[in-house]
Amino acid sequence: MSETLDYSRQEMMAIATGREVKDGELAIFGVGLSMLAGYFAQANHAPHLRTMTEGGVYGATPVGGLPWGIECNRISTNATSFTSAIDALGFLVASGRCDVGVIGAAQVDKFGNVNTTGIWDDEIGHHYRPPKIRLPGAGGANDIACGAKRFIIMVTHEPKRFAEKVTYLSSPGYLEGGNARERFGFVGGGPSAIITTLGILRPDPDTKEFQLDGWFAFSSVDEIKAHTGWDLKVSPTAHMIAEPTATELANLRKVDETGALRKH
Amino acid sequence: MSLSRLRRTSNPLQPHASATASTDDRTATITPATTREDIGEQMAQTRLISLQEAVRRYSWDGMQYASGAALPIGSDAIIFGRELLRQGRRDLHAIFHCNSQQLNLLAAAGVVIKAECGFSALEVFGFANGLRRAVESGHMALEDYSNLGLPLRLLGGALNWPFVPATVNIGSDLQYRSAFAPDDYPSTHKIPTVVDPFTGREIGAFSPLKPDLAAIHVTLADPYGNSIMLGTEWSRVELSRAAKKVIIIADAIVDTDCIRQYPNLVRIPDLVVEAVVHWPFAAWPQSSPGMYDVDEAHMKFMNKALGSEDGTAAYIRDFVTSYRDIDSYLDMIGRDKIAELGNSNTSFLLDPYRRWILPPDEVAALSAQEVAA
Numbered sequence: 001m002s003e004t005l006d007y008s009r010q011e012m013m014a015i016a017t018g019r020e021v022k023d024g025e026l027a028i029f030g031v032g033l034s035m036l037a038g039y040f041a042q043a044n045h046a047p048h049l050r051t052m053t054e055g056g057v058y059g060a061t062p063v064g065g066l067p068w069g070i071e072c073n074r075i076s077t078n079a080t081s082f083t084s085a086i087d088a089l090g091f092l093v094a095s096g097r098c099d100v101g102v103i104g105a106a107q108v109d110k111f112g113n114v115n116t117t118g119i120w121d122d123e124i125g126h127h128y129r130p131p132k133i134r135l136p137g138a139g140g141a142n143d144i145a146c147g148a149k150r151f152i153i154m155v156t157h158e159p160k161r162f163a164e165k166v167t168y169l170s171s172p173g174y175l176e177g178g179n180a181r182e183r184f185g186f187v188g189g190g191p192s193a194i195i196t197t198l199g200i201l202r203p204d205p206d207t208k209e210f211q212l213d214g215w216f217a218f219s220s221v222d223e224i225k226a227h228t229g230w231d232l233k234v235s236p237t238a239h240m241i242a243e244p245t246a247t248e249l250a251n252l253r254k255v256d257e258t259g260a261l262r263k264h
Numbered sequence: 265m266s267l268s269r270l271r272r273t274s275n276p277l278q279p280h281a282s283a284t285a286s287t288d289d290r291t292a293t294i295t296p297a298t299t300r301e302d303i304g305e306q307m308a309q310t311r312l313i314s315l316q317e318a319v320r321r322y323s324w325d326g327m328q329y330a331s332g333a334a335l336p337i338g339s340d341a342i343i344f345g346r347e348l349l350r351q352g353r354r355d356l357h358a359i360f361h362c363n364s365q366q367l368n369l370l371a372a373a374g375v376v377i378k379a380e381c382g383f384s385a386l387e388v389f390g391f392a393n394g395l396r397r398a399v400e401s402g403h404m405a406l407e408d409y410s411n412l413g414l415p416l417r418l419l420g421g422a423l424n425w426p427f428v429p430a431t432v433n434i435g436s437d438l439q440y441r442s443a444f445a446p447d448d449y450p451s452t453h454k455i456p457t458v459v460d461p462f463t464g465r466e467i468g469a470f471s472p473l474k475p476d477l478a479a480i481h482v483t484l485a486d487p488y489g490n491s492i493m494l495g496t497e498w499s500r501v502e503l504s505r506a507a508k509k510v511i512i513i514a515d516a517i518v519d520t521d522c523i524r525q526y527p528n529l530v531r532i533p534d535l536v537v538e539a540v541v542h543w544p545f546a547a548w549p550q551s552s553p554g555m556y557d558v559d560e561a562h563m564k565f566m567n568k569a570l571g572s573e574d575g576t577a578a579y580i581r582d583f584v585t586s587y588r589d590i591d592s593y594l595d596m597i598g599r600d601k602i603a604e605l606g607n608s609n610t611s612f613l614l615d616p617y618r619r620w621i622l623p624p625d626e627v628a629a630l631s632a633q634e635v636a637a
Contacts, residue, residue, distance in 0.1 A: 031387045031388060032387070032388055055335050055338075055496040056496040056497065056498075057496055063609070064609070066388060067388070068337065068387060068388040068389065068558060068560070069335055069336065069337040069338060069387040069388065069551070069558070070335060070387065071334065071495050071498075071553065072337065072338070072551060072557075072558060073551065073553065073558075073609045073610045074609075076610050077609040077610055082494075082495055082496045082497070083496060083497065084415070084496060084497040084498055084499060084500075084501065085361070085411055085412065085414075085415045085499050086412070086415045086416070086499065086502065089410075089412035089432075090412055090415075090416070093412070094412060094431055117408060117437070126447065126449045127446050127447050127449070128441045128442065128443060128446035128447075128449065129446065130399055130400055130401070130402045131399070131400065132400070133396075133400070134384070134391070134399045134400050134406070135385070136383055136385030136391065137381060137382065137383050137385070137406075138382065138383070138408060138409070138411070138433075138436075138438055139362075139382060139383035139410065139411050140382075140383070140410065140411040140412065141410075142411075142412075142413070142432055142433055142436060142438060143410050143412040143413075143432045146431065146432040146433075146434075146435075147431070147432065168437045168441065169436045169437045170438065171436065172435050172436050175435060183435070184435040185465060185467070186431075186435070187431070
């Protein structure tokens, strides 16, 4: 930790995610922490970010902390347009217009494929039996993963979440790697980063296997490797990611009024 | 019957309004129509019916039932689901673009055997414990799509298309795994591959959806079913065109002059509506933008209760079978809570429409007319 700043791992994850989002882009955020990361970017360095949610809430500046839904009063209060799911996820995302999306994950694999559907004890096999733990399902993440020009995955860094291969593929990353996405004609380019509570992973340009690109001031290469469920390669240019500045933290906490990111 | 006789405030922007009936003369007889408004009112029958009657008349065991109108914790006809339980409906095939507390409740109660969803949790309120229990126990088969996949399938049903080209959900287990055909792997029937006749490229095909019944929550409806939704539409427009029958569940009933004031905002016209039910706080504990906020405490309480069989039984006893009518339903929520939830940051959204909202006695009178007719 910095000597002067005290921040949580989730706050670092949100700030690192927000830094990936550029001013002027058209951006879509999922529910929960990905919203905080996205709206942090707008509050901090991307004032002209064009924001939307998958329900069709456009132009909102959230008030009162973490929105509890994608059209709740904390963002509906400030929206400039309300439309619909087909408009947001179809006309603006599936069409290829959306620059960047931020999604969460229960499980992610080395090619950036995301599982948010369920946990099975082992391989599901050929008979699709009910999961041991049923998760939320794909929601809009599958549509963002197929259609956004790029997307960022936010996930807590734990071995059980970082699998060699996801047991259920809810939202496509690079599938089996390489140019496998081309087979399906997705207009979106795939995941550009996996941002975790410990560091940042980015895809190898050719194989598309995710490698360690950076660690945080409070983590290390060894800790990250130990918390990753596959043999994680380390990029030759891997480096420590800059700590949050006081301004970044202040801007994040302005968005995260209720302190949802400070709880862990 | 003429709504002009019941209107509280005439429309100052409509010069012919009330030309034939004064607003305070409730005994006036209907005179020959001289305005478009009067013609409409004489031709159309109000479609207002009671909630009990709507469920009795339009639902049956084993039906394909669609609801969950706007996002997991937004505008949803939850009150219709409560009444389905009260009347003992079962073996439902639920089509919910997103799970909501309604589907969570119906699944927890064991009356859903199949469901199709794009998202199955409760947003920031977490997993849907009732739904989860039903799925994990194998009692309910949950077929997964995405939040674009579901409305595209409804659009296909609405347009009477044979299939919808799928550019999403393909290349993932949404395409390869079918809960309705668990031994079919990789599934070739859920989102089958077709060839694009123009490019020769292989692409997925969604099957269209045409639910037997949709109970759609809206903020405001006139007595014929012309509806205004504040907040996002989500997929209510596509659903209203895809379903074989549409029941509108409205938080408030407005005069048709309101509808004429904002025709661009009427995205569900009476043309596709079978019946209208008036029920304030119909989406509770979820939110209805402009009208009321989510009841955070009850969202958590309800979801926790639905996590077990005993909790579900107690919830049904206390919050499903406990009220007799709208008044006792509002008492059950609590009048203080109603006032608190109604004092929302989004209340300004409702301001342009407030003057057109009909008071409960007038809505009741219009419903009585329908029953008599």
